[in-house]
Amino acid sequence: MKLCRFDEDRLGVVNGDMVHDVTAAQDEIRKAARYDMKGDAVIAALPQWRSRIEEMAAKAPGKPISSVKLLSPVARPSKAMAAPTNYKKHIDEMRSRTDLPKDATRMPPDIGKAGIFLKSNSSIVGSSEGIPLRFPDRLNEHEIELVIIIGKQGTDIPKAKFKDYIAGYAMGLDMTCRGSEDRSFRKSIDGYSVIGPWMVTADEIANPDDLLITLHCNDELRQTADTKDLIYDCGRLIEFASSFYTLYPGDVYFTGTPQGVGPVKAGDTLRGKCDALGELVITARQHKIGG
Ligand code: MN
Numbered sequence: 001m002k003l004c005r006f007d008e009d010r011l012g013v014v015n016g017d018m019v020h021d022v023t024a025a026q027d028e029i030r031k032a033a034r035y036d037m038k039g040d041a042v043i044a045a046l047p048q049w050r051s052r053i054e055e056m057a058a059k060a061p062g063k064p065i066s067s068v069k070l071l072s073p074v075a076r077p078s079k080a081m082a083a084p085t086n087y088k089k090h091i092d093e094m095r096s097r098t099d100l101p102k103d104a105t106r107m108p109p110d111i112g113k114a115g116i117f118l119k120s121n122s123s124i125v126g127s128s129e130g131i132p133l134r135f136p137d138r139l140n141e142h143e144i145e146l147v148i149i150i151g152k153q154g155t156d157i158p159k160a161k162f163k164d165y166i167a168g169y170a171m172g173l174d175m176t177c178r179g180s181e182d183r184s185f186r187k188s189i190d191g192y193s194v195i196g197p198w199m200v201t202a203d204e205i206a207n208p209d210d211l212l213i214t215l216h217c218n219d220e221l222r223q224t225a226d227t228k229d230l231i232y233d234c235g236r237l238i239e240f241a242s243s244f245y246t247l248y249p250g251d252v253y254f255t256g257t258p259q260g261v262g263p264v265k266a267g268d269t270l271r272g273k274c275d276a277l278g279e280l281v282i283t284a285r286q287h288k289i290g291g
Contacts, residue, residue: 001054002278003046003168004198005075005126006068011042013053014198014278018062025053040076040250043151043167046201065197071126073170073199074149078248080119080193081241082145082174084183085111086231086256093259100139103180111232111256116241119174119254120188127196127280131175132287133266134189139178140264140284143257144215144223144272146208147172148234149199150251157242159235165247166238168199169208171272171280174254175264190287195252196280205276209233215260216271223260230255 002014011026012019026042029049033041046053085091085107094105108114125131133140151167175192187193205211208227215223227233232240237255241247264270264284272280 001201002198005071013057019065020057020060020062022053022056038078039248040074044249069128070197072124072195074250077250077252080252081116082119082254083116083256085114087258089259101180104178117183119193123188123193125191127282131191131284133284134287141176141261142264143174143261145172145174145254145257146227148253150247153248155242155246157238159239162235162238166202168201169205170195170199171277172254197278200277213274222262225258
């Protein structure tokens, strides 16, 4: 099942080029959820609600996806995790760069030593929201990544059990303002964590460690990722993160960028494509100071 959030906080099931409105399910789930729960109520309720949501979608008239505004498929993650240095060719390309200060290209050889980092929840947007670029005098770059969406609370999750904890997958853009500051600071700007175009539930993705994802900036192919090249694969990433944190339903996890990162300027349109996950299309604009 492909689940999206659209327009003013509506929930939809995507079928072909159409979206079927199932907001009534979202309303009921949210009404029954505790305010102090950690994580996203709708993602947490999916195992119990899935068949009802599918029935509702089958009865709901469809609307063309092209006519709706796509938001992040998760409304309220408790955290956004991200892996740095998780493709060898990306580590190599960053080390060989001469256009950045030395401390902006530091790349520990091992993600185990680098650790993962957190991006602010307030930086998360869906594809129709656009990316409001800040600091035009600095280099802003795209990083296309596979995003894991956690489905179930868990801590100290063994690698072999990771699939039990996953609700689904999406594509993500870990937008990055390059520089010497801490990663979390530079990668948490409003709009710098794009997730979309929707979430594909885990049952539709037989092997997340064998997905081909491409990124075009305007008409230029910039990045090609094959997730089989991940240094820490999806299972190891979940094991690693959950050895530090409890994971909650709706938590999102950017798995790291492959090689080919490049500049993004106001007016550029980025297109992330994956056969299994759809096409994420988003346009960058200049952030207006005070707006
Ligand atoms: Mn990244």
